[in-house]
Amino acid sequence: MSAAPPESHGVSRERAPERRIALFGGTFDPIHIGHLAVASAAERRFHLDEIHFIPAGRPPHKHRPGMASFADRYAMTSIACADHPRFVPSLAEAGAGQSGRDIFYSVDTVRHFKQKHHGTGAHFYFLLGADSFLRIATWKDYETLLGLCDFIVVSRPGFNVDSLRLVIPPELFARRGAPHAPLDPRAISLRRTVVYVLDTVSSHVSATEVRDRMDRNDSIHGIVPPRVEEYINKKALYRR
Numbered sequence: 001m002s003a004a005p006p007e008s009h010g011v012s013r014e015r016a017p018e019r020r021i022a023l024f025g026g027t028f029d030p031i032h033i034g035h036l037a038v039a040s041a042a043e044r045r046f047h048l049d050e051i052h053f054i055p056a057g058r059p060p061h062k063h064r065p066g067m068a069s070f071a072d073r074y075a076m077t078s079i080a081c082a083d084h085p086r087f088v089p090s091l092a093e094a095g096a097g098q099s100g101r102d103i104f105y106s107v108d109t110v111r112h113f114k115q116k117h118h119g120t121g122a123h124f125y126f127l128l129g130a131d132s133f134l135r136i137a138t139w140k141d142y143e144t145l146l147g148l149c150d151f152i153v154v155s156r157p158g159f160n161v162d163s164l165r166l167v168i169p170p171e172l173f174a175r176r177g178a179p180h181a182p183l184d185p186r187a188i189s190l191r192r193t194v195v196y197v198l199d200t201v202s203s204h205v206s207a208t209e210v211r212d213r214m215d216r217n218d219s220i221h222g223i224v225p226p227r228v229e230e231y232i233n234k235k236a237l238y239r240r
């Protein structure tokens with residue numbers, strides 16, 4: 001059964017019995033300040049103990065020619081997480097020999113984390129932007145995935161969070177008055193889990209913009225963390 005976010009029950013962090021762990025997957029090509037803003041906002045609102053940033057090995061939906069190597073995307077993710085005590089870079093989708101050549105599906109990654117923490121009382125959230133959630137019906141076994149853990153969907157300019165319900169199959173919705181119904185009126189109760197909406201973040205930054213600026217020889221200062229900027233420049237990433 002799912003737990004509501006702490007503030008909706010008025011439960012303080014100290015009294016919360018379980019570790020709250022968010023899984024934040026992405027291509028991270030490269031990681032940028034939008035990703036960090038999303039993770040920080042979720043950390044605060046849901047009192048998260050750990051946020052695992054999981055660069056995709058070979059992203060099933062976003063593979064493109066000229067993508068930075070897995071090693072570079074993971075390195076940049078690690079650098080960006082370094083100053084944040086609760087941000088953890090993850091090799092969960094690194095694949096054989098950490099080559100980043102294998103395709104991983106979120107449903108399997110969530111199962112992997114849940115198995116690893118089995119019996120510890122950890123509570124899992126899947127963190128993602130509204131653009132990703134609106135495409136969830138294209139993900140492997142997405143109906144199963146929606147029942148594995150709670151979701152935190154973060155608003156993103158240009159995407160309507162009011163339409164999140166439309167991509168969820170009707171049979172997955174909880175019956176009215178279900179015991180785990182969250183107090184947050186914007187949260188969507190599913191049969192076993194809850195989809196929370198976090199609309200306090202509004203970052204226009206995207207990895208596409210970072211790559212486009214590099215391509216045009218424009219500065220990326222301020223839209224990626226300073227050490228990630230340094231890494232991109234040292235390694236001449238995203239230059240033609």
Ligand code: ATP
Pocket residue numbers: 025026027028029034035038062127128129130131132154155156157202203204205206207208209
């Ligand atoms: P690209 O521009 O290459 O498509 P991206 O900026 O969307 O990349 P990803 O690594 O694909 O970055 O995103 C990982 C996750 O972070 C996704 O769930 C995405 O929706 C979310 N995300 C990325 N940028 C933002 C943002 N500015 N606001 C909210 N969510 C975001």
